[in-house]
Amino acid sequence: MFHIYCPYCEELREEEEFHPKGQAHIARPEEPDACSDEEWGDYLFFRDNPRGIHHEMWLHAVGCRKFFNITRNTVSYEILETYKMGEQPTVGAEHLAREEKTSSVQAAEGGQQTVGASDAALASVKGAQA
Amino acid sequence: MQRYSGFGLVKHALRHHEDWQRQWRNPTPKPRYDVIIVGGGGHGLATAYYLAKEHGITNVAVLEKGWLGGGNTARNTTIVRSNYLWDESAALYEHAMKHWEGLSQELNYNVMFSQRGVLNLGHTLQDMRDIQRRVNANRLNGIDGEVLDAEGVQSLVPIMDCSKRARYPVMGASWQPRAGVARHDAVAWGYARAADALGVDLLQNTEVTGFKIRDGQIQGVHTNRGDIESKTVGCVTAGNSSVLASMAGLNLPLESHPLQALVSEPLKPVLDTVVMSNHVHGYISQSDKGDLVIGAGIDGYNGYGQRGSYPTVEHTLQAIVEMFPIFSRVRMNRQWGGIVDTCPDACPILSKTKVKGLYFNCGWGTGGFKATPGSGHVFAASLAKGEMHPIAAPFSIDRFHSGALIDEHGAAGVAH
Ligand SMILES: Cc1cc2nc3c(=O)[nH]c(=O)nc-3n(C[C@H](O)[C@H](O)[C@H](O)COP(=O)(O)OP(=O)(O)OC[C@H]3O[C@@H](n4cnc5c(N)ncnc54)[C@H](O)[C@@H]3O)c2cc1C
Ligand SMILES: [Zn+2]
Numbered sequence: 001m002f003h004i005y006c007p008y009c010e011e012l013r014e015e016e017e018f019h020p021k022g023q024a025h026i027a028r029p030e031e032p033d034a035c036s037d038e039e040w041g042d043y044l045f046f047r048d049n050p051r052g053i054h055h056e057m058w059l060h061a062v063g064c065r066k067f068f069n070i071t072r073n074t075v076s077y078e079i080l081e082t083y084k085m086g087e088q089p090t091v092g093a094e095h096l097a098r099e100e101k102t103s104s105v106q107a108a109e110g111g112q113q114t115v116g117a118s119d120a121a122l123a124s125v126k127g128a129q130a
Numbered sequence: 131m132q133r134y135s136g137f138g139l140v141k142h143a144l145r146h147h148e149d150w151q152r153q154w155r156n157p158t159p160k161p162r163y164d165v166i167i168v169g170g171g172g173h174g175l176a177t178a179y180y181l182a183k184e185h186g187i188t189n190v191a192v193l194e195k196g197w198l199g200g201g202n203t204a205r206n207t208t209i210v211r212s213n214y215l216w217d218e219s220a221a222l223y224e225h226a227m228k229h230w231e232g233l234s235q236e237l238n239y240n241v242m243f244s245q246r247g248v249l250n251l252g253h254t255l256q257d258m259r260d261i262q263r264r265v266n267a268n269r270l271n272g273i274d275g276e277v278l279d280a281e282g283v284q285s286l287v288p289i290m291d292c293s294k295r296a297r298y299p300v301m302g303a304s305w306q307p308r309a310g311v312a313r314h315d316a317v318a319w320g321y322a323r324a325a326d327a328l329g330v331d332l333l334q335n336t337e338v339t340g341f342k343i344r345d346g347q348i349q350g351v352h353t354n355r356g357d358i359e360s361k362t363v364g365c366v367t368a369g370n371s372s373v374l375a376s377m378a379g380l381n382l383p384l385e386s387h388p389l390q391a392l393v394s395e396p397l398k399p400v401l402d403t404v405v406m407s408n409h410v411h412g413y414i415s416q417s418d419k420g421d422l423v424i425g426a427g428i429d430g431y432n433g434y435g436q437r438g439s440y441p442t443v444e445h446t447l448q449a450i451v452e453m454f455p456i457f458s459r460v461r462m463n464r465q466w467g468g469i470v471d472t473c474p475d476a477c478p479i480l481s482k483t484k485v486k487g488l489y490f491n492c493g494w495g496t497g498g499f500k501a502t503p504g505s506g507h508v509f510a511a512s513l514a515k516g517e518m519h520p521i522a523a524p525f526s527i528d529r530f531h532s533g534a535l536i537d538e539h540g541a542a543g544v545a546h
Contacts, residue, residue: 020429044530045530046530049373074433
């Protein structure tokens with residue numbers, strides 16, 4: 001059972017209040033009509049499916065009903081950070097590293113990086129378990 | 131290969147079962163093979179068997195990072211049916227069904243294929259309309275099927291609550307009499323033994339860690355036991371397929387999710403068919419040992435740990451108890467998870483890739499066990515000829531760019 005820190009409610013709540021909604025940070029093409037079949041298919045169907053760090057969107061379905069993001073390890077299931085829509089992760093995933101190659105994106109192994117939530121929340125988010 | 135028979139059993143019993151032949155060799159890897167299959171689950175082993183048996187290609191290796199059949203093949207609830215809606219998928223799963231019907235004889239291995247029938251329940255008017263449409267489509271494709279009303283369901287499964295009192299009353303079901311269950315381990319072992327006898331090398335504890343690609347053509351694989359060459363490589367790695375694809379610089383439209391199942395303590399025989407409900411979401415059968423075999427839904431998040439969430443198990447048992455109040459005090463013995471590779475249209479990918487000679491057979495998600503013989507058969511033909519078999523061709527990865535999806539989501543009853 002995950003215990004998930006909702007960045008809007010600023011509370012740690014049980015997994016059953018939330019719905020996972022797949023990979024985060026997927027931008028809809030500005031001009032769908034201008035897309036090639038390849039680009040449009042990639043946007044609709046192709047997802048990063050990493051064994052390791054994954055940025056994903058979740059919905060606080062029976063709480064504030066807001067979408068937010070989680071960075072999670074898909075093998076250990078450890079939740080590394082949760083952050084609001086429009087914010088960027090501080091713990092890097094492969095695809096961001098590949099696309100942006102900026103120094104602000106760090107590669108995380110053990111999840112020792114800082115997280116988006118407050119320090120007090122950090123401690124409890126780190127305790128999140130599957 | 132030492133053939134199995136009733137007479138042989140008696141003979142071995144007289145010798146205290148001390149001289150049974152090993153079922154397969156444990157060979158050391160050769161430097162090169164004509165074909166390498168990555169993944170020693172049912173689908174990979176079946177592919178290797180049909181390559182040797184039907185196409186005379188015996189210089190084949192199956193590379194398995196763990197033990198044979200230890201992936202989803204060993205973790206599934208073993209439901210076998212072919213009542214899919216669309217022509218393409220009906221053809222694929224019915225092709226498998228025809229193989230199932232003679233598989234124990236073909237492999238000289240008792241896969242315990244039991245055609246005890248499968249019910250896909252309908253709890254709403256829309257469920258019933260979908261069921262009618264699907265059964266009609268099935269019949270047009272020569273696949274057996276009937277639409278039953280609640281009374282018909284009740285007479286097949288007396289212990290189920292088909293009353294109006296239920297929270298989600300059963301309105302009817304689709305019924306495929308030829309469907310059923312099989313023994314998952316025996317399927318993997320049967321194919322392994324038969325493939326080994328034809329000369330296929332089964333290499334366990336051999337993990338593929340990368341691909342050798344030159345000028346867009348596959349040259350071989352890197353493994354923890356050294357490099358192995360081959361110009362034809364088929365990846366049949368279920369939940370780990372995206373990981374394999376990324377090693378070759380490819381992307382697949384897959385998500386890997388945990389899928390869980392449980393078995394109860396053994397009971398006296400009470401349920402002689404398979405019951406599946408999409409609406410309350412649970413499916414159940416009783417094994418020959420007497421335990422109830424119960425399947426859950428996937429956990430919604432991506433995951434590679436072979437375990438899932440407790441709430442998912444709880445929901446499943448709620449569904450089971452809703453349908454079968456008689457089971458409310460049955461104790462569960464074991465619970466586990468597998469990693470299933472779900473595809474956006476709930477259909478598999480059997481496909482060439484941008485890398486010449488590198489093929490993928492994946493995306494079976496929550497329901498590929500039933501396809502094992504058919505999948506292996508058409509995939510072997512595709513690898514042997516270098517052209518996708520006509521039954522496999524619609525399942526190309528190109529469909530996610532052309533738009534020719536085969537949408538079995540919701541169309542095929544529960545997706546298992
Ligand atoms: C709980 C559960 C219930 C299910 N119920 C049903 C059902 O009722 N009916 C049905 O039809 N289907 C069902 N399924 C789905 C079915 O189990 C799968 O679709 C099917 O077994 C897939 O077979 P496979 O041979 O492709 O994969 P697997 O059996 O998973 O084999 C893949 C193999 O690849 C190996 N591998 C992975 N990476 C590497 C690597 N790098 N190098 C070497 N080897 C590697 C793995 O170790 C594994 O052994 C269920 C699945 C689960 C988890
Ligand atoms: Zn919230």
